[in-house]
Amino acid sequence: MQIKPASHIAHIVRHYLVLNGALPRAAWFRLFADGNTGLVFNTGNASLRQPGGRETQQRSWLYGQLSGYRDLDISGDLHWIIVVLQPYGAFHLWRMPATELTDRLFPAQELLGSSIDEISAALLSTPDLNNCINKLNAWISSLIDKKNAPEPLLQQAVQLINSAEGSMPVHALLKELKVNERMLERKFKQATGISPKQYSGIVRVNASAKKLQHKSGSLTAVAYDHDYFDQAHFIKDFRKYTGITPWQYQHSVDQLALNFIKF
Template identity: 30%
Template structure:
């Protein structure tokens, strides 16, 4: 049994997808993550999760930031009850919160203390001491909102490109997008990677895959129909993205158990 709470606010749209809390135990301890174009700030109040595939095997720090992932990542949850809070961040939100080049975070899990020093420990202590799950959730949400105004925002050209890629579900010509922006491809690609974490073409592929995965879960069509609807040449082209990003075939992905309010799968 578990409790799961989620908080969203329209004022943080484009920066924060949601703030969430989990309190309980999972029946299956291995959890598979796949690229979604978002980052995760995690605070664990009990025994730590362990990374077992996709990055060097290790216990996750009590408070951590996982950069954009570009390949599957598998974690193992504790055997006992665990209390975990998280913030699912858009790249612009991560940049505003921490003010560090996003490509330095890509494919890595960093100790939050390395980013914000002793404030990380104080945040974890305040969350642990809060009187209820709802109080913890609101405390973390307020902490996030308070920090967002303190650091630089995304370059308007990068923000426009991200918005257009998201609006098109990843099905966009990057060359056409650069023409509209009117900037040097090489210079813009470097700026985009610094502020988003990956190059524009890879970000568009990840956004497309995220939409495809959601449509597949929703039963929106056959494999071949969904491949064409999401801009793939054919089903084999789509299958290649499933192998790269999820580490499995579309059929196995569809059969896997998904967790409520999450894009992750029981592994």
């Protein structure tokens, strides 16, 4: 379930995502890139294990941009509230170069220290979801640097790429923004963790995934709708970011979110 943030923080928070479900045994889930960073608050007893790692139960996780996909082994009662930030959201809130978070999923305390514990405890002690969202709105509002808003160039670049569903060529983006490629790439990477071209590719795959999710047309039609040269190119690009084919995604049974599926 997606919930909109308070309007005054919408330039930092894209939406809240609430995931619930009891897992009788450990199950593998695939998370693939969606162009956003975020915070996961674990308000249940779910444990998480990444490939090659140990099972661990944390109250909060922080994740950066994914350049591809990540498989997660999850067990227990899944009760997560995910703060899905705008692509540049983590950079604005914590002023850490976003490239240092790329392809990372780790306990939030490692970066935020004990400051994350208070809001985690508040969410645990608040059974009502609406009150949880209100507390998150207030907490994030307190973190926002009101003297230094996200750079308009970045906001406009993200908006243009999203509006075109990732199909706007870089040269057209540069022309619209009236900026040179080197400057845009440097600023975009520092704030989002990836290049404008990578972000466009991720947005395009997610836009096509949404069509597949709603079974809107054949694979060929979806490919052409999103400016892929042909179906083969579409399949190759989709697999690059998700690890599966469009057909496999379209027929996956358990989709907890657009970019989060159970195997």
